[in-house]
Amino acid sequence: MPTVLGQNQYGKAETRVVRVTREGPVHHIRDLNVSIALSGAMSDVHTKGSNAGVLPTDTTKNTVFAFAKEHGIASAEDFAVRLARHFVSGQETIHTARIRVEEYGWDRIPADGDAAHSFVRRGQETRTAQVTYHGQSNGHGGQGEQWQVLSGLKGLVVMNTTDSEFHGYVKDRYTTLPETRDRILATEVNACWRHAGRPEGDKPDWDASYERARGHLLAAFAGTYSLSLQQTLYAMGSRVVDQEPGIDEIRLSLPNKHHFLADLRPFGLDNDNEVYFAADRPYGLIEATVLRDGVTAAVPVDLTNLP
Incomplete structure (x- = not known):
């Protein structure tokens, strides 16, 4: 037909x-x-x-x-x-x-001084929690009682539009990435942190603790002049552990949300760090754990499987 x-x-x-x-x-x-x-x-x-x-x-x-x-x-x-x-x-x-x-949409992250180049994506993150309890079979506690309380977040997207560099790295025959002294640094913060002490006896304010930890992550991201995403990760984790005595350990997983300068030269246009192509994959993935000195690390947590 x-x-x-x-x-x-x-x-x-x-x-x-x-x-x-x-x-x-x-x-x-x-x-x-x-x-x-x-x-x-x-x-x-x-x-x-x-x-x-x-x-x-x-x-x-x-x-x-x-x-x-x-x-x-x-x-x-x-x-x-x-x-x-x-x-x-x-x-x-x-x-x-x-x-x-x-x-x-993006909201500004408050920063010291006149700088205003740090942002957090609006309405994206998910708060997470995971509690593991091991107790005696009679339910009365005792020496066999063990708690692990993890709090965290995933999908917290942040961006610095300047104060980020990446250079001086190893190069081999396959390296094509140009060094840069000024770039966008953007990532999606996925983190979980382990609380010290017993949750029943200490009666912590979990909501307030979460907001403080989140605030420390944002403040460290905005306040760190970054030479690598690894450096920024360590600064973020260290601030949480340093400022929150009830947190012994934090694990961070930071995918590098690459922003590449769009090549406007074929159209007779300059691009002075103004127009970017946001690439979603492939991406660098930076992960590390930051511990309080003297604290033993817990079993690694798969951040992708937190509720």
């Missing part, structure tokens, strides 16, 4: 663009996930294999980065309007453009 071509569209899905606007020590960020769908006089590409009327999807991706540089991102809606008008008015074969934008 003969067939006819029905509704069709094409485009580039999920272009992650991060725009940093720098006003001296105060930075502003807009973080978008942009999906573009174009339709119009496109029957020939489907039925005849002719690309004469097709704007490459790679071009639509490049347009997102170039527009972020040239026009900035006043809002998700304004950015989408600019893109939609550009594609329809610029190509005869494109009659309709659908631009879908997801925006990820």
Whole structure:
């Protein structure tokens, strides 16, 4: 039976663009996930294999980065309007453009002095807890009683838009990563910490303890001039253990959420640490445990399996 071509569209899905606007020590960020769908006089590409009327999807991706540089991102809606008008008015074969934008909100992390370049992703984290109890069979406690109380969080996404470097590392024949003296440092904090003492006898305020530990993690992230994510991890864990006498040990798992400068040179545009491509994989994964001096480490915890 003969067939006819029905509704069709094409485009580039999920272009992650991060725009940093720098006003001296105060930075502003807009973080978008942009999906573009174009339709119009496109029957020939489907039925005849002719690309004469097709704007490459790679071009639509490049347009997102170039527009972020040239026009900035006043809002998700304004950015989408600019893109939609550009594609329809610029190509005869494109009659309709659908631009879908997801925006990820960020809140500032309070910092000392005038610096304002540290952020935490809004509404992402999950609080976790795990309690293990080993007691005598009669239920009355005694020398056989053992408690392990772990608190933690996962999915706490943070970013510094400056004060991060990475250089001086080992290089071999396969190394292509360029050294940098100024980069975005972003990670998703997954952490669990082990409480000292007995939970029944000490009657701790678990909510207050959690908020303090979370606050120490954020403060250390914002306040550390980073030469590596490993260094930042140790500073975060050390601050929690140093400031909270009821916490003996903390384990951190920090995936490096890479942000690469978008190459705008083919379009005659400079990119002075303004427009970034946010890559989700592959990613570096930095993990370590920080202990109070003299404390024996507990059994390693799989952070991915915490509730």
